[in-house]
Amino acid sequence: MPTIPDWVFDSKLETHFPPGGKYETVHTYYEQESISQRPIKKSEHWQREKKIGDGGFGEVWLERCTKGNSHGHDVRAIKQMEVRRQVDYGRELEAIAKFSHTKACLPAIQATEASLFIAMEYLELGDLQDYVLAQSQPLPEFEVQRIMSQILEGLDLMHENGYAHRDLKPNNILLRSCPPNDWWVKIADFGISKRIEDGLGKSTTMKGTFGYIAPELFGFTPKGTPYAVDNWAAGEIMFQILTKQPTFEHPGLVFNYVQTPNIFPSNQLLANEISQPGVEFVLSLMHPTPAGRISAKDALQHSWIDQPLPYTRKSAPLAYKEAHSTTSLDSVTEQLASWNTIKSLESPSASAPNSMIGKSASSNPIKPPEAFETFIPSTEELKTSSFHTSTNETVKFRPVQHEKRKSANTVHTILPKTLRGHYGRVTSVAFSPDGKLVASGSTDQSVKVWNTITGAIHKTLEGHSRWVTSVVFSPDSKFVASGSRDSTVNVWNILTGDILRKLAGDMRESDSGYSQWVTSTAFSPDGLFLACAAEDITLQNTTTGEIHQRIAGYYNPSNSVAFSPDGILLASGSDDNTVKLWNTVTGDIHKVLDGHSALVNSVAFSPDGTLVASGSDDNTVKLWNTMTGAIHQTLEGHSEGVTSVAFSPNGKSVASGSDDNTVKIWTTRTGALRKTLEGHSGYVTSVAFSPNGRLVASGSMDQTIRLWNARF
Numbered sequence: 053m054p055t056i057p058d059w060v061f062d063s064k065l066e067t068h069f070p071p072g073g074k075y076e077t078v079h080t081y082y083e084q085e086s087i088s089q090r091p092i093k094k095s096e097h098w099q100r101e102k103k104i105g106d107g108g109f110g111e112v113w114l115e116r117c118t119k120g121n122s123h124g125h126d127v128r129a130i131k132q133m134e135v136r137r138q139v140d141y142g143r144e145l146e147a148i149a150k151f152s153h154t155k156a157c158l159p160a161i162q163a164t165e166a167s168l169f170i171a172m173e174y175l176e177l178g179d180l181q182d183y184v185l186a187q188s189q190p191l192p193e194f195e196v197q198r199i200m201s202q203i204l205e206g207l208d209l210m211h212e213n214g215y216a217h218r219d220l221k222p223n224n225i226l227l228r229s230c231p232p233n234d235w236w237v238k239i240a241d242f243g244i245s246k247r248i249e250d251g252l253g254k255s256t257t258m259k260g261t262f263g264y265i266a267p268e269l270f271g272f273t274p275k276g277t278p279y280a281v282d283n284w285a286a287g288e289i290m291f292q293i294l295t296k297q298p299t300f301e302h303p304g305l306v307f308n309y310v311q312t313p314n315i316f317p318s319n320q321l322l323a324n325e326i327s328q329p330g331v332e333f334v335l336s337l338m339h340p341t342p343a344g345r346i347s348a349k350d351a352l353q354h355s356w357i358d359q360p361l362p363y364t365r366k367s368a369p370l371a372y373k374e375a376h377s378t379t380s381l382d383s384v385t386e387q388l389a390s391w392n393t394i395k396s397l398e399s400p401s402a403s404a405p406n407s408m409i410g411k412s413a414s415s416n417p418i419k420p421p422e423a424f425e426t427f428i429p430s431t432e433e434l435k436t437s438s439f440h441t442s443t444n445e446t447v448k449f450r451p452v453q454h455e456k457r458k459s460a461n462t463v464h465t466i467l468p469k470t471l472r473g474h475y476g477r478v479t480s481v482a483f484s485p486d487g488k489l490v491a492s493g494s495t496d497q498s499v500k501v502w503n504t505i506t507g508a509i510h511k512t513l514e515g516h517s518r519w520v521t522s523v524v525f526s527p528d529s530k531f532v533a534s535g536s537r538d539s540t541v542n543v544w545n546i547l548t549g550d551i552l553r554k555l556a557g558d559m560r561e562s563d564s565g566y567s568q569w570v571t572s573t574a575f576s577p578d579g580l581f582l583a584c585a586a587e588d589i590t591l592q593n594t595t596t597g598e599i600h601q602r603i604a605g606y607y608n609p610s611n612s613v614a615f616s617p618d619g620i621l622l623a624s625g626s627d628d629n630t631v632k633l634w635n636t637v638t639g640d641i642h643k644v645l646d647g648h649s650a651l652v653n654s655v656a657f658s659p660d661g662t663l664v665a666s667g668s669d670d671n672t673v674k675l676w677n678t679m680t681g682a683i684h685q686t687l688e689g690h691s692e693g694v695t696s697v698a699f700s701p702n703g704k705s706v707a708s709g710s711d712d713n714t715v716k717i718w719t720t721r722t723g724a725l726r727k728t729l730e731g732h733s734g735y736v737t738s739v740a741f742s743p744n745g746r747l748v749a750s751g752s753m754d755q756t757i758r759l760w761n762a763r764f
Contacts, residue, residue, distance in 0.1 A: 064210075076100070077115070096120035109644035114174065127175040155663070172240070177230055179235065181222035193326055194361035198208045198235040200290050200333075201357055205240040207282050208348040216278030220263045220285035222292070224495045239638050263298050264288050268342050269575055270303055272310045276342020283345050285336030294330075297318050299338065309339040313505050314469065327509050335505050344486050348621045353547060394466050420729065434688060460700040469507050471757040473500055478751030480738045487743040489546070493520030499534045501546060504742065504759065511549045513718070522572045526580045526594075535570030541584050543594065555582065555592050572612045576636075577619045585610035589624060591636060602640050617661045621678065625652030629665045631677065643681045647674055654696045658703045663720070665706050667694030673708045674721065685723035689716055696738045700762065701745045707762075709736030714749045717762065729760050 063555055077098045081596045097119035104114050131291045177183070180199070186193065189198075203225060210217060217224075218240060225415065229236035267273045268761035280603035291299045297320060300306045309316055321331045333356040333504035336346040348352070437712050476496030483490050489510055499513040525532055531552060532544045541555040566700045572585040574764070581600055589603035589610055603622070612625040621642060622634045631645035631652055650668055650669035663684055664676045673694055691713035699706055715736055717731040734753030741748055741762065748760045 072569065076118075076598045081201075091102070094120060098128070100130075100533045114374055116666070127174045129172050131170045131172065140529055140684040147389065152374055157682055162743075175226045176237075177227035179223050179227065179240075180225035183227060184231060184293050184296065186223060187296075190324055192361075193330055194293065195231070195235060196290060197330075197357065197359070197361060200237070200286070201238050202349045203239065203286055203289065204351050204357075207286060208352060211279045211282070211348055215678070216441075217282050217285075218278060219264075220289065222284050223288055225289070246297060265303075266342070267306050267310045267340055270306060273341050276345075278666075279347065280342035283337050283351070284346060284352075286348075288342065290332050290337065291321070294334075297322055313340050318506050324367055326462050327356070327359065327361065328506075329354075329359050331506060332356070332503055332508065332510060335503065339488065344488060348557065355547075363608055447715070468761070469728070469759040470731075471502050471507050471759070472755070473502075473509050473512075474498070475756050476519075477734070477753045477755060478737060479520060480751045481740050481751040481757055482523050482525055482532075482750060483740050483747075484743045485743055486528070490740070490742075490749050490759070491523040491525060491527075492538075492751055493523040493534055495519040497536075499523055499532060499544065501532065501543075504747070507759075508730045511546065513542075513544045513549055515551050516540065517546075518569070521570060524573050524575055526575050527577060533575065533582055534575045535584060536567035539569055541570055541582065541592075543582070545711045553594070553597055555584065555597050566751055571610060572604050574613045574615050575741045576615050577617060579637075581619075583613045583615065583622055585613045585624060587611060589634070591622075591623070598747055601636060603634050603639050610727075611652060614655050614657050614664075616678070617659060621657075621661075623655040623664050623666075624656060625655040625666055625668075627651045629668070631655055631664060631674075631676065633664070643678075644683055645674075645676045647676075647683055647686075648672070650693070653694060656697050656699055656706075658699045658720070659701060663699075663700060663703075665697040667697040667708055667710075669693035671710075673697055673706065674705070675723075685720070687716075687718045687723050687725075687729075689725050690714070692735075695736060698739050698741050698748075700741045700745055705741075705762070706746075707739045707741060707748050709739040709750055711735045713752070715739055715748060715760065717748070729758075731758060732756070 060397050076096055077100075080093060080242060085664055096117055099117040101114045101116055104112050111132050113132065114127060115130055116127050126177045151402060156611050159610075180219065198578050204702065207217070207220075217239065220239070224239060224241045226238045228238055229544070250739040264285040266276075266281045269281060288299055291297075295303060299317060300309065312552050315408075318335070320330050321334060333354055336354065339345040341526045348551045350358070389710055400558070417672040430760045460506040471490075471492075472493065474494040476494045478492050478494050480493040481490060483504070488504060491499050491505050492502070494500070497514070499516075499518060501513065502509050502510040512530070512536070515533065516536040516538050519607070520534050523532055528713075530546055532546060533541055533555075534544065535541050542551050543553045543555065544550070545552045569588050570584055571736050572583075574583045575581070575594070576583070576591075580594060582594050584590050584592060585737045587609060590599050591598050591601040605625075608642050609625050610624045615621070616623070617635070620636060622636050624632050624634065626632065627650045629646070629651055633642040633645070635642050645664065645666070648666065648670050652666050652668050654667040655664060657678075664678055666674050666676065668674070671688070671690045671692075671693055675683070675684040675687070677684050687706070687708065690708065690710040690712050694708050694710050696709040697706060698708075699720070704719055704720055708718065710716070713730070713734060713736060715732075716725060716728070718724065718725055729748070729750070732750065732752040732754050734755075738751040738754050739748060746761070746763055748762045750758050751761065752758070
């Protein structure tokens with residue numbers, strides 16, 4: 053048996069098989085009944101009764117205690133897995149021993165040279181997959197809320213201790229209690245089958261069960277942590293028990309979603325009357341990129357977890373005790389082989405172990421090979437090699453065709469998307485660094501935070517007494533700072549919507565705050581300071597609220613401020629027609645950029661810090677070299693003043709908004725106009741690129757925010 057940490061053997065049972073005993077197992081152990089007595093040797097006799105599950109890597113048997121103290125568990129499930137090669141499954145055994153707290157009997161580990169036995173609690177109610185399949189309708193949202201909170205509590209515990217499940221699915225969510233009683237679910241199968249699969253040479257780079265595999269495991273996005281994979285699977289579980297439908301029927305649609313996140317089938321959830329926070333919760337777990345996905349810990353703090361929901365029980369308790377006969381697929385390896393060789397219209401299937409109690413449960417119908425090949429993207433698009441099966445056959449990819457998915461419930465959002473909710477002019481827009489949210493400030497005195505995928509309002513932040521003039525996210529995406537004509541700057545907690553801090557203004561001028569309204573705010577790259585432009589410019593400590601640096605000698609009001617990527621410089625645009633670059637350490641002027649013929653409304657640094665863009669009432673955008681102060685390009689094409697400028701994340705493009713109601717996208721290197729975005733019925737007041745560069749947000753006097761496709 054491979055090397056296993058000593059403490060894991062605390063769960064190992066001393067086992068022997070009586071001569072002539074038919075499928076009987078005897079465990080011996082020492083138990084101390086009182087402090088004054090020495091430990092007494094005891095034994096348990098377990099008789100195998102019937103097989104309750106089997107699959108490609110083992111069998112599950114029901115055993116009953118016929119003699120000895122069963123510690124309240126008269127029956128148990130034994131999962132027996134054959135190990136024909138040396139396999140390092142110590143990590144998974146650690147997980148079982150660590151996270152199963154009823155140590156007296158369950159779980160327990162037995163091992164021989166050829167087999168591994170896991171003794172687990174037998175839960176006669178089965179698993180979540182069986183339960184959902186037995187229902188005529190999807191589960192009510194309030195029940196799903198209880199189930200998900202328990203699943204996420206389990207994942208959070210695992211992740212905090214450095215473990216990832218790797219194969220989370222409804223088959224591995226066991227039911228200790230279900231309606232008409234309260235929900236009590238347990239996570240089972242901590243990856244043992246997958247580790248043994250590795251040792252048998254059947255592994256692929258994709259770990260998990262088809263339908264619950266995250267995009268990064270297909271190679272559709274950069275790799276992330278294994279914890280993010282678990283969180284994706286949790287989101288898929290939630291979607292399926294809310295709708296009784298898979299989120300994506302095959303990997304080709306997962307690829308589509310990665311390329312165009314706004315096609316997530318949110319209206320399948322809305323069709324089942326799921327609340328908007330519930331929809332947002334699913335989306336947060338199923339963000340296409342691992343880095344953008346919410347953690348289990350943060351998910352437990354999401355507003356949906358504690359949201360009061362209508363108590364309308366539609367589901368019913370299980371009407372059966374035996375496992376049904378529908379087969380399921382356990383590993384993506386077997387499925388890929390099936391897809392490539394089966395040519396009938398029947399869905400491929402194979403038996404596999406599903407849970408510690410051996411319930412055999414069905415997965416969602418799988419598309420036939422013809423459909424699979426139609427939707428999977430070409431290897432040229434993915435820039436990866438084809439998948440290879442255990443039979444050395446290659447699954448060929450063909451280009452994705454979005455329009456061929458004919459689900460009546462799927463939303464194919466076509467940009468631009470218009471966000472409506474303000475009843476005043478939109479003055480400022482900003483994307484969160486993680487790309488999940490976009491914030492907007494308005495003359496209606498509020499800040500609204502929107503979900504970039506659904507377009508729904510995530511939070512409305514109210515607390516200013518006059519117009520909001522500026523909004524900006526903190527680098528960690530957890531806070532929004534808003535400046536206002538009420539001479540205050542509020543720092544908001546996005547999760548709760550509360551004001552974390554009101555930053556004091558220039559106390560030399562007024563005891564109540566800024567002597568003049570705040571025109572612009574900007575977080576430093578490290579999030580330690582917030583630049584606030586008013587009559588002068590201050591750098592304030594975001595933790596203490598104290599003024600760290602005051603930019604002196606600036607007698608013309610600043611309309612816009614922006615930090616350089618390294619935080620050393622601060623750019624400001626002013627009514628004196630200039631752009632000034634300030635040293636944030638000393639507060640001194642580094643350079644004065646003089647060339648505009650009218651006031652400067654907006655400034656932005658390029659991602660590499662070599663350029664500064666400025667938009668002016670002279671109808672132009674200028675790109676300046678930050679080292680020399682020379683003009684790199686003058687961008688001409690707007691018929692009215694330029695109100696806002698923003699660089700794309702790769703620095704190759706510049707967006708500009710104007711009083712001519714348009715947004716223009718320019719090429720940084722040549723200054724050529726790439727695209728004019730038209731659709732607003734009022735002045736464009738603010739523009740921003742999303743972190744992945746695929747979207748441009750624009751706010752307008754027409755009270756709307758528009759999300760545009762920036763990929764032309």
